Amino acid sequence: MKKILIVEDEDSLRKALAEKFLAEKFEVLEAVNGEDGLASVEKNNPDLILLDIIMPIMDGMTMLKELRKTKFGKDVPVIILTNSNNDDSLSESLASGAYDFLIKSNWKIQEVVDKVKERLGA
Amino acid sequence: MVIKNEDMACGTSGVLEKKTDFAVANLQKELDETKIKLTISNNLLQKRRYELEALKSLSDELTDIIDLEQAVDIVNRYLWEILDYSVAAYMIFDPTDKVFDCRVYLKESVSERYLDVAEHELMVYIALNAQSGVSAFAKDIIDKNERVTMKKFGLSEKVDGSVQPKSGFIISLGIGDKTLGALYISSSKDNLYTTDGEQELVRTMASIASISIARLQEMINSQHSMNESLVESLNNGVIMFDAEQRVILMNPAAQKMTGLMREGYSVTELYSLFPNIKLKDMIEKSIKTGKVMHIEGAQVSRFFYEIYVSPVRDFKKRIIGGSIIIHDVTHLKEVDRMKTDFVSVASHQLRTPLTAINWYTEMLQSGDAGDLNQKQRDFLAEIYKGGVRMVQLVNDLLNVSRLETGRLKIDPKLTDLVEFIEDVIHELEVWSKGRKCGVIFQKPKKNPSKIAIDSVLMRQVIHNLITNAVRYSPANGEVVINLLEKGEKYLVSVADQGIGIPKDAQGKIFQKFFRADNARAVEGEGSGIGLYIAKMIMEASAGRLWFVSPTLKKKGIKGGAEGYGTTFYVTIPKHGMAAHEGERGLAS
Numbered sequence: 001m002k003k004i005l006i007v008e009d010e011d012s013l014r015k016a017l018a019e020k021f022l023a024e025k026f027e028v029l030e031a032v033n034g035e036d037g038l039a040s041v042e043k044n045n046p047d048l049i050l051l052d053i054i055m056p057i058m059d060g061m062t063m064l065k066e067l068r069k070t071k072f073g074k075d076v077p078v079i080i081l082t083n084s085n086n087d088d089s090l091s092e093s094l095a096s097g098a099y100d101f102l103i104k105s106n107w108k109i110q111e112v113v114d115k116v117k118e119r120l121g122a
Numbered sequence: 123m124v125i126k127n128e129d130m131a132c133g134t135s136g137v138l139e140k141k142t143d144f145a146v147a148n149l150q151k152e153l154d155e156t157k158i159k160l161t162i163s164n165n166l167l168q169k170r171r172y173e174l175e176a177l178k179s180l181s182d183e184l185t186d187i188i189d190l191e192q193a194v195d196i197v198n199r200y201l202w203e204i205l206d207y208s209v210a211a212y213m214i215f216d217p218t219d220k221v222f223d224c225r226v227y228l229k230e231s232v233s234e235r236y237l238d239v240a241e242h243e244l245m246v247y248i249a250l251n252a253q254s255g256v257s258a259f260a261k262d263i264i265d266k267n268e269r270v271t272m273k274k275f276g277l278s279e280k281v282d283g284s285v286q287p288k289s290g291f292i293i294s295l296g297i298g299d300k301t302l303g304a305l306y307i308s309s310s311k312d313n314l315y316t317t318d319g320e321q322e323l324v325r326t327m328a329s330i331a332s333i334s335i336a337r338l339q340e341m342i343n344s345q346h347s348m349n350e351s352l353v354e355s356l357n358n359g360v361i362m363f364d365a366e367q368r369v370i371l372m373n374p375a376a377q378k379m380t381g382l383m384r385e386g387y388s389v390t391e392l393y394s395l396f397p398n399i400k401l402k403d404m405i406e407k408s409i410k411t412g413k414v415m416h417i418e419g420a421q422v423s424r425f426f427y428e429i430y431v432s433p434v435r436d437f438k439k440r441i442i443g444g445s446i447i448i449h450d451v452t453h454l455k456e457v458d459r460m461k462t463d464f465v466s467v468a469s470h471q472l473r474t475p476l477t478a479i480n481w482y483t484e485m486l487q488s489g490d491a492g493d494l495n496q497k498q499r500d501f502l503a504e505i506y507k508g509g510v511r512m513v514q515l516v517n518d519l520l521n522v523s524r525l526e527t528g529r530l531k532i533d534p535k536l537t538d539l540v541e542f543i544e545d546v547i548h549e550l551e552v553w554s555k556g557r558k559c560g561v562i563f564q565k566p567k568k569n570p571s572k573i574a575i576d577s578v579l580m581r582q583v584i585h586n587l588i589t590n591a592v593r594y595s596p597a598n599g600e601v602v603i604n605l606l607e608k609g610e611k612y613l614v615s616v617a618d619q620g621i622g623i624p625k626d627a628q629g630k631i632f633q634k635f636f637r638a639d640n641a642r643a644v645e646g647e648g649s650g651i652g653l654y655i656a657k658m659i660m661e662a663s664a665g666r667l668w669f670v671s672p673t674l675k676k677k678g679i680k681g682g683a684e685g686y687g688t689t690f691y692v693t694i695p696k697h698g699m700a701a702h703e704g705e706r707g708l709a710s
Contacts, residue, residue, distance in 0.1 A: 012478040016485065023490055054470070083473035084466070105473040105513045109481040110488065 034058025574698025
């Protein structure tokens with residue numbers, strides 16, 4: 001069973017993703033900001049991270065950059081899932097090795113699942 | 123007795139005859155005199171009528187004359203015809219150059235002395251009668267015994283010593299009630315100008331000239347003062363310069379913007395004020411071409427300006443300088459930035475709840491929360507459709523904001539145009555088939571070489587045109603897409619046989635949020651933003667987008683233009699879409 005970490009401050013969206021990935025037989029981990037997320041990666045070693053960008057305490061971009069500096073997180077696949085399309089964060093995140101950059105509102109939840117499966121080869 | 127009587131009778135009759143002869147002669151004389159008087163009156167009447175006509179046409183000719191000297195010339199032309207004179211001399215003060223302008227019209231050769239008399243008489247008259255400024259000049263000239271240059275016109279410019287002035291008069295010349303000069307009429311004949319009539323005629327002519335000039339000057343003055351106060355009170359900076367590029371006018375707004383004082387320096391001093399624009403080039407180009415030059419984005423410290431440079435012409439349409447208008451757009455820039463910030467924050471805020479609605483709806487639809495009956499499925503389908511539309515609207519708004527603020531990145535890459543169009547058609551195939559509409563692509567015979575386009579932006583344009591064409595086509599309709607090489611451009615056309623664009627809507631079709639009534643009736647959905655975005659994209663990238671919706675008139679039917687289809691045309695330069703460094707790509 002693949003382990004997926006959802007880092008998302010918006011409860012309703014995090015819950016929807018968690019429900020969907022559980023239904024798709026994933027093991028689901030949740031975090032509400034970047035700091036939480038980093039701790040969870042270190043502790044749980046997920047197979048993939050779905051990462052929001054705009055979050056309190058620590059945003060997604062900072063978390064991604066911090067993550068790439070760590071031993072435990074330098075290779076873990078990350079898909080950015082955000083609602084703010086800012087080309088700077090797009091290119092920045094891709095430069096930091098994010099697999100893809102998805103605008104939440106423009107993707108069906110099933111398509112998000114498919115994207116994750118595509119990356120994990122599952 | 124009888125004889126006597128006869129004698130008497132005869133005698134009486136002789137006396138009577140003599141008396142009668144005398145009476146007849148008297149009568150005849152009276153008659154002749156009356157005849158002569160009548161002829162004179164007739165001639166006078168004729169003359170008066172001629173004079174009146176002359177006065178009338180004089181006043182017509184003077185209607186657009188503003189210059190006193192010019193008016194004098196015209197008046198003299200009439201006097202020349204009407205009046206018997208040897209010399210008509212005008213002396214007028216020129217307030218600009220502060221000299222007397224003296225013209226002499228000669229109908230016959232006169233002596234040098236004759237002209238001296240004329241000059242002296244005029245100068246004395248002016249010294250005594252003109253307003254203080256002018257009369258002081260005249261007095262000065264008399265005191266110093268100076269001479270005025272006379273310009274001689276007329277039949278004879280040769281001086282003849284024997285001719286002396288015998289009769290003459292002087293009248294004043296001026297504008298309104300201001301005496302600026304005088305007119306001297308004289309003749310070498312005796313006893314001329316004795317009747318009031320002749321002097322009166324000349325006076326009338328001069329006063330017609332004076333009144334008409336005064337009226338025009340007053341009109342011009344009031345126009346001028348109106349314009350002046352308008353310019354003074356404008357919020358836009360206005361600077362005017364003459365042919366030597368000296369600043370001759372600078373309104374308070376311009377002084378505030380430039381920090382320079384009113385006038386008296388060269389316009390070149392303004393060049394360095396706006397370091398980021400080429401004001402010098404603008405001015406030179408405007409003067410050379412006679413066209414208005416416009417530039418946006420001139421910046422002085424934290425202020426932003428739009429600048430217009432236009433040539434200034436005189437009444438003969440000759441360019442005699444130019445004007446610079448400085449429009450402060452700082453607050454517009456600020457509002458623009460606020461609008462952009464608002465749109466990006468608002469769109470992010472809108473997207474999050476929309477995502478929740480769409481994702482949960484989708485999960486319900488796929489049975490993640492248990493089985494649903496048909497009615498529940500139908501309802502959810504409606505919710506989902508609404509959610510998707512809303513997302514599209516938010517994306518459109520974001521794109522509009524980016525396009526309008528020039529922040530949209532245009533990043534052209536070499537692309538096969540045929541493949542690209544086929545891709546877009548393929549993407550829409552299922553949808554268009556569902557609407558029972560065929561989409562046909564007529565490729566060029568020779569495959570064109572690759573062309574640099576921003577495929578994301580171009581896709582938005584072509585996608586929009588094809589969806590519109592299909593959407594407004596009748597069932598079993600056909601949309602034909604054509605790709606042609608036209609000189610230095612590629613031309614893509616998308617033709618449908620649909621509802622057409624009503625004539626009154628044709629001018630508004632590219633306006634933001636506009637939808638034609640017939641389009642609303644056929645298709646409830648649609649934000650009226652797609653074509654606006656498409657047009658903005660094409661124009662920002664050196665292309666063009668337009669349409670032809672045939673009017674029924676051409677088809678010989680009266681009424682609107684609906685029902686005969688529309689063809690949209692897009693041109694892309696062969697060297698590709700113009701690139702643009704922007705912050706963002708398209709939000710979709």
